[in-house]
Amino acid sequence: MRVLGLSAYYHDSAAALVVDGEIVAAAQEERFSRKKHDARFPRQAVRYCLEAGGIRLTDIDQVVFYDKPFLKFERLLETYLAFAPRGFRSFRVAMPLWLREKLFQKSLLAKELKSLDDGFDPEGRLNFTEHHVSHAASAFYPSPFEEAVVLTMDGVGEWATTSVGVGRGTELTIEREIHFPHSLGLLYSAFTYYAGFKVNSGEYKVMGLAPYGEPRFTQAILDHLIDVKPDGSYRMNLDYFDYCTGLRMTNAKFDALFGGPPRKPEQRLTQREMDLAASVQAALEEIVLRMTRALHADYGIDNLCLAGGVALNCVANGKILRDGAFKNIWIQPAAGDAGGALGAALSGAYGIGGATRRVTPGRDAMKGAYLGPEFTQADIEARLKAEKAAFERLAPDAVIAETAKALAEGKAVGWFDGRMEFGPRALGARSILGDPRSPQMQSVLNLKVKYRESFRPFAPSVLREDVAEWFELDCDSPYMLLVADVAAGHRKAMTEAEMKLFGIDKLNVPRSDVPAITHVDYSARIQTVSADVNPRYHALISAFKDLTGCPMLVNTSFNVRGEPLVCTPEDAFRCFMGTEIELLVVGDAVLRKERQDPALKRNYETAFELD
The missing domain is CATH 3.30.420.40 (ATPase, nucleotide binding domain)
Structure with missing residues (x-):
């Protein structure tokens, strides 16, 4: 059928x-x-x-x-x-x-x-x-489970905002629901709006900003905005919100509770926004952990599946995994x-x-979430020629060797290979790659390649067989939906002066042997790469490990801020020519920036509406 x-x-x-x-x-x-x-x-x-x-x-x-x-x-x-x-x-x-x-x-x-x-x-x-x-x-x-509890959390569907189901074989039944206007997704989106980011787009920025702040407003959230029961069920206090009937998320009472009006988009971030991000993240984690502990106690099933927009909160997902109420969790990548x-x-x-x-x-x-379009080598070359791109075709082994060498030299690489990813994360098919050992790589990629806010962290793609040596994680995380700390043996101790820094001042302090992927709280959003799921990407990281001893790469989505992930070879070439990416690999075609016609350079910094 x-x-x-x-x-x-x-x-x-x-x-x-x-x-x-x-x-x-x-x-x-x-x-x-x-x-x-x-x-x-x-x-x-x-x-x-x-x-x-x-x-x-x-x-x-x-x-x-x-x-x-x-x-x-x-x-x-x-x-x-x-x-x-x-x-x-x-x-x-x-x-x-x-x-x-x-x-x-x-x-x-x-x-x-x-x-x-x-x-x-x-x-x-x-x-x-x-x-x-x-x-x-x-x-x-x-999911890889015959039986599982299924927890869905988002802003709102028709009426439901949080639902619990049970799946067994081919049967899936929804057993409990929390209804609008009570919503964890809308609570998080209210703080996204209040912090000056776009609702339904900028929630992941709030999550990335949270480690720069202190959760000093968490108790105010739990005391005034949401009534949470021991089992994680909840009700919102609608006196503080305007999303039911208004054209904005929050109201004057919300402003008064948190010390002023919402931040205007693109306005300079202050410590208040960082503390608000830390606070709503802590509140979300507390609520979700209460919920998952109660669900395991109620159903006695060891497997948990997650979906809905809140399930993209990989920090909370990591906390659920480490909490251990459920032995196994699986999260839909899209x-x-x-x-x-x-x-x-x-x-x-x-x-x-x-x-x-x-x-x-x-x-x-899910086939690694590689469910989108792919292009034959002949098609790739025809499309690049039509764009007047200068490229050389190399044997597959030479492509891997050349790319690994460029990455070890500190170059930013556009990597376009196989079927495009489904969902919001680049997973080694439409990715921009870099050397995680470089203290400068995060700021270079943010400011010169992605044209986005400097605080936003990058994720590591790490060989599955090496993940436990480098991170406090020893399970599959193929979809970049789990956060774990860098292993103690790879961390760098902070000086007394560095420990006293606040907010964005923390950004440039190297915290580990892989500073480009280590967030300010020593955490990283991890993608494990297996040879049987993406053999070519695994081979590239292995080649980089052979050169450097480091079994991972910086992996961020192949686009600039406000642009969707690249889909076609033409998209990849235009982004390459609009940014400071130095090497582009499309299938077996290798493009070097210095060999391109300067007349083809594009201004991508302002090409897309900011997200």
């Missing part, structure tokens, strides 16, 4: 194809449209998925959309009625769009699908699943709304199609 899953019309629209329970392809629309968090119907992503599966839309048995619009509309109306007459301005803005488009989403989707293939008949083939069911399905069905498309397809495959689920212990079904 062939099932196409779709997410769209909110943010991060995507498409996914599942055939007889196997995940064949998945991609976000933003990668093709080059518009960050593109929410439009995923026309190009659908075309790609069909092409990857070698089928037409008329061959699809079911199309499943990732949420239920009528339930969302019900929540919208009930919320406005509950708070009336407050929020009339927001109601007036939202209602015309709902009445024009969103309320008639089934006919809109049918029209979009027929525009892709006029032979497609949506009658009986277009279905909808609830938002949190989509998230839960995306987490459980690809945990946000894009992953809802995959969950919708899987829900259709197992719920409607009766697919047989095959579980391999220790091995998930």
